[in-house]
Amino acid sequence: MTATDNRKADHPIDAMFIERWSPRAFTNEEIDEKTLLSFFEAARWAPSASNRQPWRFVYARRGTDRFPVLLDTLDEGNQRWAKNAAALLIVISRTHNAAQNGEMRHAYTHAFDTGAAWYSLALQASLAGWHTHGMAGIDRDKAMHALNVPEHYRVEAAVAIGRLADSSTLPDDLRAREIPSQRNPVGEFAFEGQFKGE
Ligand SMILES: Cc1cc2nc3c(=O)[nH]c(=O)nc-3n(C[C@H](O)[C@H](O)[C@H](O)COP(=O)(O)O)c2cc1C
Known part of the structure; x- marks a missing residue:
């Protein structure tokens, strides 16, 4: 199955946007460091507020001793299928920065910027013939520790x-x-001039 079999764009876009999707069936294949670094390179060039680049990624490749450690931070429902992945990443963002007076200031856009970075990584992986699958189902405290x-x-x-x-x-x-999922039409989330909806 390719995603374009059941996904159609309403407006002209590059096919890469609909070809990226998040499967759960992975082959068990390993990934080399060089390939993984090329995905991080794509993340590197994401835009961010004041170019602060608040994204961080901790990764483990299948076959290394850290893979089970990262796997264990996932919810059981995700571990069921993510155990067959070639690599696992934990996406982290820097929430505070030191101001000139030394106080720590909340970085309002840390999640927005890190979202841009992970999506760049996901697109680069997809272009290279790999698949990514994001997971919010993770024990955050366990991962921090x-x-x-x-x-x-x-x-x-x-x-x-x-x-x-x-x-x-x-x-x-x-x-x-x-199966690759569908999307709401553009008219439901892009509004000319003012917000529409509740
Ligand atoms: C931040 C984030 C968290 C997600 N959490 C999970 C998860 O815990 N488990 C899961 O199976 N899928 C998870 N997903 C996958 C989404 O359900 C999926 O991206 C969405 O349905 C759109 O489908 P697509 O990525 O195939 O286009 C997550 C995706 C994102 C971006």
Whole structure:
């Protein structure tokens, strides 16, 4: 299945936007460091407020001793399928910056900026023939502790990266959901001049 089999854009866009999707069936294949670094390179060039680049990624490749440690920070429902990923990432953002007077100031756009970085990574992975799957289902406190994340950072989400496997490799309930999802039409979220809706 490619995502474009059941996804159609209403307005002309590059196919990469609808070809990226989040499967749960991964092949078990490993990923080399060089490939992974090219995904982080894409994240590197994301825009951010004052160019602060608040994103951080802790990653573990399948076959290394840190892979089970990162896997263990995921909710059980995510571990079921993410265990077959080639790499796991924990996405972290810096929530506070030191002001000139030494006080720590909340970085209003930390999550917005980090979202841009993770999506750049996801698109680059997709362009290279890999798939990513974001996960909010993670034990944040466990991840903070297991990965030694300091104060002034927030664990935002996790990401599984892998090669697409046949959906028959999934348990029945997950197989039924293994289809690229649809989207609301543009008119429901882009408004000319003023906000519409509740
Ligand atoms: C921040 C974030 C958190 C998500 N959390 C989970 C999760 O915990 N478990 C899961 O199976 N999918 C999770 N997803 C996947 C979304 O459900 C998926 O991206 C969405 O349905 C759109 O589908 P697509 O990515 O295939 O286009 C998450 C995605 C994002 C971006």
